[in-house]
Amino acid sequence: MIxxxxxxxxxxxxxxxxxPKTAIILGTGLGELVTHITDKQExxxxxxxxxxxxxxxGHSGKLIFGKLGKKDIMAMQGRFHYxxxxxxxxxxxxxxxxxxxxxxxxxxxxxxGGMNPNFSVGDIMIIRDHINLFPEHxxxxxxxxxxxxxxxxxxxxxxxxLIDKALEVAAKNNIKVQQGVYVGTQGxxxxxxxxxxxxxxxxxxxxxxxxxxxxxxxxxxxxxVFAVSVITDLGxxxxxxxxxxxxxxxxxxxxxxxxxxxxxxxxxQF
Ligand code: HPA
Numbered sequence: 001m002i003x004x005x006x007x008x009x010x011x012x013x014x015x016x017x018x019x020p021k022t023a024i025i026l027g028t029g030l031g032e033l034v035t036h037i038t039d040k041q042e043x044x045x046x047x048x049x050x051x052x053x054x055x056x057x058g059h060s061g062k063l064i065f066g067k068l069g070k071k072d073i074m075a076m077q078g079r080f081h082y083x084x085x086x087x088x089x090x091x092x093x094x095x096x097x098x099x100x101x102x103x104x105x106x107x108x109x110x111x112x113g114g115m116n117p118n119f120s121v122g123d124i125m126i127i128r129d130h131i132n133l134f135p136e137h138x139x140x141x142x143x144x145x146x147x148x149x150x151x152x153x154x155x156x157x158x159x160x161x162l163i164d165k166a167l168e169v170a171a172k173n174n175i176k177v178q179q180g181v182y183v184g185t186q187g188x189x190x191x192x193x194x195x196x197x198x199x200x201x202x203x204x205x206x207x208x209x210x211x212x213x214x215x216x217x218x219x220x221x222x223x224x225v226f227a228v229s230v231i232t233d234l235g236x237x238x239x240x241x242x243x244x245x246x247x248x249x250x251x252x253x254x255x256x257x258x259x260x261x262x263x264x265x266x267x268x269q270f
Contacts, residue, residue, distance in 0.1 A: 001089065002144055003140065004050040008093075010099035011049050016041060016065045020072035022267060023103045025079055025214060028111035029230035029252035029259050034077060036264055037066040040238030045078070051078050052090040054165075063094075069268035074103070081210055085164035088138040092217040099221040105162075106218045107267060108257065111252050112208035112229035113191065113243060115200035117178055117236045122255045124262065125178040126166055127158055128225040130212050131204055133185045137218055138213045148157040157219055160269060162226035171264045175258050180205025182229055190243040196235025206231060228264065231257040 013019065026033060044062045045051045061078020065101045080091045098106065114123065133219050143150040155258035163179070183199045185191075191199065206229050218225050232251035233243040 001191060002146060005093075005096045008048060008050045008097045010041070010176065012063070012097070012101060015043060016071050019030060019102050020065065020074050021104045022073045022107070023098045023100060023105070024070060024073060024075045024107040024263070024267065025109065026075055026077050027079060027109040027210060028232070028248065029256055030109040030179045030263060031077070032256050032260050033063060033263055034075065036260070037064055037068055037073070037075065040064055040066040050093070052086050052093060058116060067083065068264060071080050071268055073204055074098070074101070079210060079214070082213065083209055083224050086087050088136045088140065088213055091213045092138045092213065093126070095214050095217040097228060099147070099223065103223060105224045105226070105270070106214070107263060108211050108214060108227040110211045110227070110229050111232045111237045112182060112206035113159040113196065113233045114180070114201045114206050115196050115235050116205040118207070119199050119231050119234065119236070121231060121234060121251050123231040124175070124255060124259055125182075125206050126163055126178050127211070127229060127232055128163060128179050130157060130182045130184055130215065131202065132212045132216065133183060135186055138217050142191050144172070148222065154219060157215055159224040159226055162224060162266070164207050165229075166226065166262060166266050169262055169269070173265070177260060177262070178205070178231070182211060182227070183207040185209060186193045190233070191235050192212055193235070193237070193240040196240055197237055199235075200237070207235065228259065228262070230259055
């Protein structure tokens with residue numbers, strides 16, 4: 001695994017003149033951020049050695065190196081989901097490569113279903129903590145001390161400093177944000193009403209099918225993490241609505257300007 005990580009990082013270093021210290025995983029609701037990146041250099045995943053091969057035709061995704069304001073950044077446009085059939089080492093491989101490239105801070109976004117009765121569709125939730133319900137752990141198996149410790153601390157998976165800064169940015173721009181606990185599940189089914197209820201009872205505010213694996217590996221590697229969800233549908237008791245991919249995309253698109261503004265300012269300023 002280590003050789004593969006080093007090989008991929010060496011390839012990217014040979015292509016990109018300036019290595020950033022900041023990376024962004026552009027999930028649903030943050031695609032538009034790409035239009036704010038300047039001095040762009042794009043590298044399609046299928047040209048990157050050892051990157052997982054996309055299962056979806058014409059939907060391979062790419063790494064984008066460039067600037068957000070004055071900050072050098074790299075962005076993943078398109079992520080690897082567990083439900084697509086990748087194992088957890090593949091899902092999190094790009095985060096390993098980020099660390100090898102010198103990334104210190106990781107920003108992540110996703111779409112999620114809200115269980116908290118105070119949430120509405122279109123809300124933005126800053127993730128304060130998570131509950132990992134994926135059936136496979138990204139650190140399962142032999143631990144490589146070069147990558148991180150065997151038993152990583154997770155008491156502050158999401159940087160309090162970055163959360164405080166994000167709250168400041170949101171307040172300054174009059175953007176209402178929620179905060180809460182993200183439950184990571186394998187999907188690809190949305191939840192039954194009983195499952196939404198269960199996830200709320202155990203302490204979850206929103207549920208989605210990504211982010212937790214990448215965050216675990218980023219923390220194992222010692223990176224600081226900030227993550228946000230856009231609430232695209234509700235799994236609140238009594239008002240569980242029918243959820244669909246189209247609806248998720250639509251709600252995420254509507255929340256996109258708020259999400260983009262917060263992320264952009266936060267990345268530029270922190
Ligand atoms: N459940 C799981 N994943 C999701 C949801 C949901 O309700 N909405 C968007 N991603």
